């Protein structure tokens with residue numbers, strides 16, 4: 492069944508940059524409504540101007556505080572900023588949502604700031620299929636910066652890196668966070684590293700360890716070494732340097748590199764949708780298929796073929 496398209500005025504208002512039309516468009520996209528599609532196409536036609544920055548890192552490392560500080564800094568330069576916070580209600584965040592709400596409230600009256608939270612997480616632990624269309628809407632809505640904040644647990648930080656132009660990894664001096672990141676292979680996804688809570692002991696050591704670790708990887712003349720910066724997000728310290736580092740990475744990527752990242756984003760979006768549909772269909776069609784595989788009546792390959800061919 493095809494739902495009716497959005498009334499033309501919504502599309503016009505979205506094109507004109509009306510924040511209420513954007514909010515409505517996001518609601519449509521989030522719930523996977525057909526009506527979102529013309530809006531998404533309109534957004535895509537104008538995408539490619541915004542700096543799309545992913546902010547990820549361990550729970551409680553200060554991502555939201557830092558994002559808020561980035562908004563303040565960028566607003567000071569007259570930039571328009573949109574923030575998409577994914578999964579702020581993760582069990583890892585504890586009571587952080589209320590703090591986030593209060594923090595973000597101060598932007599309520601500022602038309603140059605748009606903040607939205609999505610509580611959705613994908614079936615495989617990463618970004619949900621609904622996140623990407625929302626990101627695309629924000630990208631096409633005329634913001635100078637679009638920031639995607641998500642807690643780095645498992646697949647999600649890898650996903651963030653796959654869908655953004657730049658990835659900022661937020662670490663802290665506590666508990667050997669830097670070394671952990673290196674061991675877990677997370678450092679490779681970072682274009683900029685912030686050692687936040689640099690007011691706490693051990694920040695300089697963490698920075699040194701991270702820089703040393705970076706030198707160990709394979710590199711050549713074109714390798715981008717993610718700048719390792721100290722920040723005290725709660726005091727707004729080091730944020731100008733973060734913005735500078737992101738823009739330096741943007742210059743490093745150049746038009747070609749940015750085009751590749753946009754394509755990667757589109758690929759990710761389509762792939763996530765395919766994955767979602769296939770898994771949903773597999774659930775619908777599986778019947779006693781798994782039981783038959785378990786009993787050895789059918790091998791797993793044949794079962795997969797059966798599901799993909801429509802049962």
Ligand SMILES: Nc1nc2c(ncn2[C@@H]2O[C@H](COP(=O)(O)OP(=O)(O)OP(=O)(O)O)[C@@H](O)[C@H]2O)c(=O)[nH]1
Pocket residue numbers: 549550551552553554555556557579583584585587590642687688689690691722723724725726
């Ligand atoms: N000492 C210190 N505390 C900080 C700093 N930045 C943030 N915090 C505090 O760290 C706590 C967590 O900050 P958030 O910004 O909510 O961290 P988060 O990474 O968004 O947390 P989740 O979204 O729950 O993963 C809060 O109590 C902040 O006030 C900093 O630079 N120094």
Ligand SMILES: [Mg+2]
Pocket residue numbers: 554555556579587591
């Ligand atoms: Mg947060």
